[in-house]
Amino acid sequence: MLSTSSAAVVRATLPAVRAHADAISTTLHASVLAETPVPGGVFNGGNDSTGAQSRALAAVVVAFADHLLGGARVPIGTVLERVAHKHASLGVLPERYAAVGKHLVRAVHDVLGDAVTPAVAAAWEELYLVLATRMREVEAVLYRDAGVDPRHPVTPWRVTHRNAEAEDAVSLLLTPADDTPPPDHRAGQYVTVVVDLPDAGRQARQYSLSCAPGHSSTRITVRRARGAAGAPDGLVSTHLCDRVREGDLLDISHPFGEFVPGPAGGPLVLVSAGIGVTPIAAVVEHLADAGSRRPVIAVHADRNPQRHVLREHVLHHGTRLESFRQWNFYESGATGAVLGRVRTAEIPVPPGASAYLCGPPGFVREVGDDLVRRGVAAHRVHREVLGPELVEIA
Numbered sequence: 384m385l386s387t388s389s390a391a392v393v394r395a396t397l398p399a400v401r402a403h404a405d406a407i408s409t410t411l412h413a414s415v416l417a418e419t420p421v422p423g424g425v426f427n428g429g430n431d432s433t434g435a436q437s438r439a440l441a442a443v444v445v446a447f448a449d450h451l452l453g454g455a456r457v458p459i460g461t462v463l464e465r466v467a468h469k470h471a472s473l474g475v476l477p478e479r480y481a482a483v484g485k486h487l488v489r490a491v492h493d494v495l496g497d498a499v500t501p502a503v504a505a506a507w508e509e510l511y512l513v514l515a516t517r518m519r520e521v522e523a524v525l526y527r528d529a530g531v532d533p534r535h536p537v538t539p540w541r542v543t544h545r546n547a548e549a550e551d552a553v554s555l556l557l558t559p560a561d562d563t564p565p566p567d568h569r570a571g572q573y574v575t576v577v578v579d580l581p582d583a584g585r586q587a588r589q590y591s592l593s594c595a596p597g598h599s600s601t602r603i604t605v606r607r608a609r610g611a612a613g614a615p616d617g618l619v620s621t622h623l624c625d626r627v628r629e630g631d632l633l634d635i636s637h638p639f640g641e642f643v644p645g646p647a648g649g650p651l652v653l654v655s656a657g658i659g660v661t662p663i664a665a666v667v668e669h670l671a672d673a674g675s676r677r678p679v680i681a682v683h684a685d686r687n688p689q690r691h692v693l694r695e696h697v698l699h700h701g702t703r704l705e706s707f708r709q710w711n712f713y714e715s716g717a718t719g720a721v722l723g724r725v726r727t728a729e730i731p732v733p734p735g736a737s738a739y740l741c742g743p744p745g746f747v748r749e750v751g752d753d754l755v756r757r758g759v760a761a762h763r764v765h766r767e768v769l770g771p772e773l774v775e776i777a
């Protein structure tokens with residue numbers, strides 16, 4: 384908890400910090416990148432280019448301040464859990480928090496100038512300490528339960544098979560290089576993959592496991608991120624799609640993530656866009672393997688049928704379920720399919736349903752808000768965004 388005096392100072396300065404969160408993020412971004420060692424050597428190159436990670440971090444700090452002061456704008460427990468899983472998959476070390484905190488307070492100082500008196504700086508340092516302590520605790524539990532030493536977050540795995548998937552995507556089957564069975568994951572989780580690139584050094588990215596647990600190998604399915612408007616193509620996805628061959632080794636983390644529907648419970652509405660179908664494919668297979676009786680509605684949006692990855696996988700395992708319906712929405716090129724974006728009004732939402740949405744941030748936000756408007760309880764709408772998730776603080 385914050386001391387009463389610090390709470391009063393944070394309350395008085397929160398509007399200014401919130402209003403300048405973007406500028407604070409930019410300053411934070413530059414100084415963290417310059418000085419703080421991070422797992423894998425670097426922050427995610429693509430997110431670096433946009434400062435998305437620092438913006439996500441600053442937004443969480445503001446949301447946490449709001450929460451401690453009694454505001455309830457965002458479900459802070461869920462947000463911290465998500466970040467902790469991401470950190471654990473990257474092997475963030477508890478001792479790194481002090482340096483990031485130093486940069487954060489310096490960034491607030493740089494942006495707000497003389498308004499940051501020693502008392503203001505001390506209050507925000509205290510807030511950061513409360514937040515960092517809570518995150519370190521959550522991460523310690525994740526490391527302990529997974530049996531992971533955060534100083535060695537990845538181990539070598541062998542690519543046993545490569546499958547070209549729909550347009551611009553590839554599936555890689557993977558087994559631990561020491562021939563032990565893959566650790567059991569919970570369907571919907573992801574791993575961090577770390578690669579050494581000749582021109583860009585060591586890069587870490589997350590990939591959802593696209594098959595159910597319990598097999599002798601596991602699988603990721605990767606879509607090449609094409610650069611738009613002259614931007615370069617994605618570093619790691621291009622490497623995995625073009626250069627990684629059967630027999631190659633990849634450094635891979637333990638599975639983490641909380642986007643995990645269990646086999647018991649009410650109806651499930653699973654909604655994906657593009658490559659966001661990967662965790663959904665694992666979930667549908669797992670529900671079928673577990674003999675789940677949950678009615679499942681799978682909804683997918685894609686540009687066209689040629690880009691629809693793992694369509695047969697979802698259909699095949701879906702038809703093993705007691706109750707399964709599939710809706711596909713394509714922007715073009717489909718016969719017999721509904722054209723256009725996902726029209727949530729057309730999706731039947733059974734009473735008591737839980738929804739799991741995975742795809743780009745705008746898609747997930749839009750569909751999630753629509754489902755809540757249609758009566759799905761907000762706490763039953765679970766979201767996985769394929770990049771740093773920006774908590775809304777405005």
Ligand SMILES: Cc1cc2nc3c(=O)[nH]c(=O)nc-3n(C[C@H](O)[C@H](O)[C@H](O)COP(=O)(O)OP(=O)(O)OC[C@H]3O[C@@H](n4cnc5c(N)ncnc54)[C@H](O)[C@@H]3O)c2cc1C
Pocket residue numbers: 427428429430432573588589590591592604605606607608609610611614615616617618619620621658661662767768769770771
């Ligand atoms: C939990 C989670 C699960 C995920 N699961 C999957 C999955 O199952 N399958 C999958 O394919 N992906 C998945 N992703 C996304 C994946 O982690 C990567 O983000 C994705 O592969 C792109 O990484 P990259 O290295 O290829 O692109 P990066 O090099 O990181 O680039 C990202 C984007 O930024 C653009 N870019 C790069 N440099 C610039 C610049 N200078 N200016 C403007 N734009 C630029 C690139 O064109 C690209 O579109 C997941 C992400 C998360 C967080």
Ligand code: HEM
Pocket residue numbers: 419420421422425426427430431436439440441443444465466469470473475476479480481483514515518770771772773
């Ligand atoms: C209280 C302090 C911190 C907060 C609030 C915080 C918050 C965040 C958030 C919100 C994300 C994006 C998560 C998502 O995918 O949605 C993130 C990712 C990340 N964090 Fe932290 N973080 C903190 C401390 C640290 C520390 C100490 C390190 C290690 C030096 C670190 C390293 C990373 C890395 C490497 C990523 C992934 C970056 C990417 O994929 O672009 N973080 N953090």
